[in-house]
Amino acid sequence: MGRGYLHNSQGRIMRIFALIDCNNFYASCERLFRPALKNSPVVVLSNNDGCVIARSQEAKDVGVPMAAPAFKYKDFFLKNNVHVFSSNYALYGDLSQRVASTLYTFTPEMEVYSIDESFLEFPEHKADELLKIGMEIRNKVFKWTGIPVSVGFGPTKTLAKAANRFAKKENRTNGVFSLCKGVDIDELLDKVPVTDVWGIGRRHGKKLIDRQVTTARLFKDLPDLWIKKNMAVTGLHTALELRGTPCFSLEDAPPPKKTISTSRSFGRPVSALPELEESVAAYVSRAAEKLRGQNSLAGGVMVYLTTNRHNTQPQYSNTATRMFPVATDYTPEIISAAIKGIRSIYKEGYKFKKTKVVLLELSHKYNRQANLLELDDKAGKEKKKSLMKLLDTANKRFGRQTLNYASEGISQLWKMNRNFKSPDYTTNWHELPEIK
DNA sequence: TCTGGGGTCCTAGGACCC
DNA sequence: TCTGGGGTCCTAGGACCC
Secondary structure (H helix, E strand, C coil), X not given: CCCCCCEECCEECCCEEEEEEECCHXXXXXXXXXXXXXXXXXXXXXXXXXXXXXXXXXXXXXXXXXXXXXXHHHHHHHHCCCEEEECCHHHHHHHHHHHHHHHHCCCCCXXXXXXXXXXXXXXXXXXXXXXXXXXXXXXXXXXXXXXXXXXXXXXXXXXXXHHXXXXXXXXXXXXXXXXXXXXXXXXXXXXXXXXXXXXXCHHHHHHHHHCCCCEHHHHHCCCHHHHHXXXXXXXXXXXXHHCCCCCCCCCCCCCCCXXXXXXXEEEEEECCHHHHHHHHHHHHHHHHHHXXXXXXXXXXXXXXXXXXXXXXXXXXXXXXXXXXXXXXXXXXXXXXXXXXXXXXXXXCCCCEEEXXXXXXXXXXXXXXXXXXXXXXXXXXXXXXXXXXXXXXXXXXXXXXXXXXXHHHCCCCCXXXXXXXXXXXXXXXXXXXXXXX
């Protein structure tokens, strides 16, 4: 949890948060290894090559909207010479770590918030040199990783986010902007649409706009009671943060996940149960790997299947949950429970679009609750443990898919499309870039 | 034909107990 | 059998984030 607020007799000490955000991150990553695309429009598609999830500035300029469905924009891409990539998370994850370790050289007071954003916190006495620090951050990250970033400073995380937005949108800021000192915050928040505020999403945004509350400034001046009633305490925290009172601190050691899920849309509609079972087995494998990666055990597994909500064919979706007698991280046991689950909800005659697996009630493996019925089979347990370890090590070293369970299927015809994937330049020996 | 995936938090309301 | 209040626990659904 947080570090609490700092107070002294003179009043609150100003805290200084910085939000560093990689510009058009996935598009920037793809361009790093294709310098020829430096000034060209580039877009990155979601899994399954479904819709646009990242756009270079040039792509924004020619008018590609966020979340544009790729199939509708095929001609548009051709006509405007837009370069299209499938998403390549191995590449983005690796570059993300490089950016994070560069930021860490500025201060250990750091929270990696997402794949392309980090919060830093600086002591109050730095308040007069923030723009200089911001420029140093930008320059160093670009020099060391090739990724352009924007830097926003503010007395709360929410204001640092808003500052970052100015850094990115206004050319004259040179990518660095501060709301900490020497600016009229209210005047600037007048310019921020309420839906751009961190913590206000589409639904609440619409509700606010319907009541003429269109800007961050108008929102933060609403009565607390109204906010609490209509937007719960989370909404109130957002308002307080806009007023300069920190409600969120850095989270330095992200707590282990409480649920772990894996799901993918299929590359084509799937009706046959055996194929659905294969997909479920494959997703369990992946989820169980993540589970062991954070040293957790799962108390249960939920499976989900659904048809394609976007078409007009008959719809069906359902979930099934199976609990384990004793929490486990043993892939075959989870697969078999998940397959029983999918069989119990499967119905013939539908075209399914997606299955999903969620591992539930995670606990740490070292304070595992024993079960009275459990047999004391030490040798068997050791064997399972070393098998899982072997599996994870091999897949990590030689690439996922090195060792698979037969139940995951061999041909995997249901697998998602990734027709425009770039090579794994930085994480796979066979795909290192060549210099001519 | 083709529109992502992986999380967290909060609240209302039902079930159940005394 | 009916009445009422108060408390806890659980779940589904809604909302948000990247």
